[in-house]
Amino acid sequence: MTQPQEPTGRLLAGRYRLGEVLGRGGMGTVWRAEDEVLGRIVAVKELRMTGAVDDAEKHRLIVRTLREAKATARIRHTAAVTVFDVVEEDDRPWIVMELVDGRSLADVVREDGTLTPERAAEIALDLLGVLGAAHSQGVLHRDVKPSNVLIGEDGRTVLTDFGIASVEGDTSITSTGMLVGAPSYIAPERARGQQPGPPSDLWSLGGTLYAMVEGVPPYDRGSALATLTAVMTEDLPTPRNAGPLRPVIEGLLEKDPAKRMDAAAARALLRAIAGGKALPEAATVAVPAPAEAPTVAVPAAEETAGTAPRPLLAPLRIPFRVSRRRAAMAAGAVAAVLALVAALVVWWPEGKDAGARSAGGATGPSAQASAPASAAASPAASPSPSADGSGAASEQPAPVLTSGQIPAGYTVYKDQSGFSIALPDWLTDQGPDYRATSRRFEGHGLRLVVDWQSPAGDSALKDWQEADRNAKMPNYRKVRVESVAYRNWNNAADWEWTYSGKTGTLLHSLNRGFVTGNGKYGYAIYWTMPEEVWSAPDGSLARRISFESFQPAP
Template structure:
């Protein structure tokens, strides 16, 4: 027992054992005798001979960690309960997170599978984005600062060297802090870092998860930092084809071209969902081999919600054998959603950006699960259709009215009341048209083509404004980013992608807006997030893009 074991701190926190030690202090296990709960207490310890200036700096740094962490509201952030000042130094009282650090997991269990690495990275990315919104940079993202709880929860810890925007309590000492392998090139060069520096560190952490070692590790700090700044990345051979571009994008040396958080989130979600889709497909194949009592009898696996699991089986089975298609909604004017604000939704480039969602028809089954975004090559039939339509449209031109091209098998050629033409999956049926939109719905998903005769000058700007308003218009809104999307010669075009919650189901949406000349259009898809990335759904989206012909 040390001189601190058993000590009662702040007249309520009884120190009962050491959880870990570091160069800056000790983390204790403690009992909160007032509330009867176990907590973690971080003690700041100083070396002998520390002068008053350094003492002040270290205390201020510890208090800054407490303030920074306490401001972040995210499941992957440690909750700070209290700060107690004793012996002239602060003690931070936090929730106790069980389990192991990610560094320990990698060392003891070996490299992680890409899907699990993506799941962990998504949690870390979430708390980083929350911190960045508050003007906080973590500056020390690395495997040893990521905890994996016994129940699978992921927590990013140690904001001790975090940089808080507007905080002038700490003056720079010129000392570079952080683990060399996870320090971004701009920080290694002494430049002022921004959020991309944390994303670099996340990329390095992802690399360590799949490869079992940090990137650019050269043995010494100086050699490693030199490699970070000057050497090419050794390819992550275990990451797989979906996760590898995420790692390489996050470890782009130039922060201006480094993968941003929205794109990283979308791609990580795809990696995580691939494993889920494969597991569901395996379940369906196994379930199909079990005879039912009667044709069409529902399957109810033991120990779960029968209706939800039955939908899962049906959805995955359809994806395997009959082309389950995704639909999407471009919201018509005036349609509200469960009390959400209504507004005049308009195609990208129209200058009108207040969205009001039109949900899929009530009573139709939907599935909730993480999902990806992706662009998957369509079938040869769809590719042929794309080639045909590509030759019909030149930049800045409005194509003349034409007979719609032959639809691929399983699709129907539709001409909307406005005069446009598009190939639509057979499962989606046309709905009554309004003055500005035509909808096609079926199987719980929808496709809507919206149009305007007064398009605005910038599709991307309109979508950026709509994206910013997303949290006010959608429950559980999660942006997957806006981006330019040059579309068959129409350069004033952009994509807006996001997910949100609808009746307990996670939904996924993609809105492609573009201006053809005298018209602005939006091809807008929405579907349950769980099935967004099936090849059939991707083909359905691509077929609508490839076959679309504007009105003359």
């Protein structure tokens, strides 16, 4: 049973007089309304739920709505909708926003036809600007697509619907899976369950740019399964109407986020195209290479810390490097997408990321003594039962990335203790850290400590919780402490936080603890880096490759 339709003319919060319905979706209605206090016309977004929604889902939807308001309110840009107010009535939130008169970009293309490269470049510049403003505030949109772009009657471009945006440090909805956007515009790394970052939004912008000039998304195959398979495995269909936009589109739709065209390079080309200027000759044949990671002075040992949460979706992982055998790669991707579609394209919660101390090596500025043990994982984080039904992890599970799939510029480090891990060539071995059973690596301002103990302790999660309670670092701020699903190992937990180093630099740390060999070893993979490097290609890629390639001692 659905909620009754609110009558036109209702006075909301004693101030906003509801008028006509401007739009209606599965969970929301947008009203034209008048703010009778200030005498202006506004848009009011109402959250609507059916009677079949249980309390947990109701809570998730409310949090999502409030997060949309919070994310949008943080952004200062002409292409962002202004949020005026959030009010609560009928036990649900209503968002009061600026009213933009116009049509969606999807409607413009459908009704008026494809855009010229010059006009498409103008719109893309506006979107690039608002995305940059969002990213600078730690907000990822995660659903950039033509239907979420409004073109005002005055020509203004507005990016709407931050309903599934990821707000840095906000773990309020990490306990529930959620739909994360239209398959046609989902970046390959998100389709694989990897850490989303600004490059993921840029991919979606590239897909939107493609649709502006071609009239269809680049990888639309008519179903979620076929579309996501194409996103991960197929070459980009040649944009035949793009003209000078082609290098921008191809650069933004580069499958490898580390090689994807960045915002600065895209902005330079888009400005030239929008201004009718000829592009540099090189721009027609090559995408600018990503900027090198910033060189930052390596902080002292107690100054390092960091990692941002990312969805850990092991069934969706496929090798980082594209296989030379396309058929095998496609088969793996199909299996991954089948898992995704079987889950109704519902993703694991934000925060089920890789990172934390090991379930057997307590490392961290606040605890350099007893190592954590096997974190008592929640049912959602538990591995598949073993043959004997005990649920214990296998003795020597294969890494997600094998040595033949390690990206260029990475080398598999094999420690004399028996573990191995793929690391970037610029991350050098510094020897033992605070004890003999720990190994430190540093480079480009990043720091990694791999810590282990045998046998594993009782609970990494409990150790992380205790370390969080006793943390004495300057300006310490917990991001999350939680059990996580990590490959097929059990008792895994993450501790993630930020704090100020000795020089005042804001540092970000992630410590992942987990147990291998049925309790024989407890490991911690502990990353720290300056906050400004956290989402940069070198930082995010190094973390991902380390987690996916790690192999414990036998």
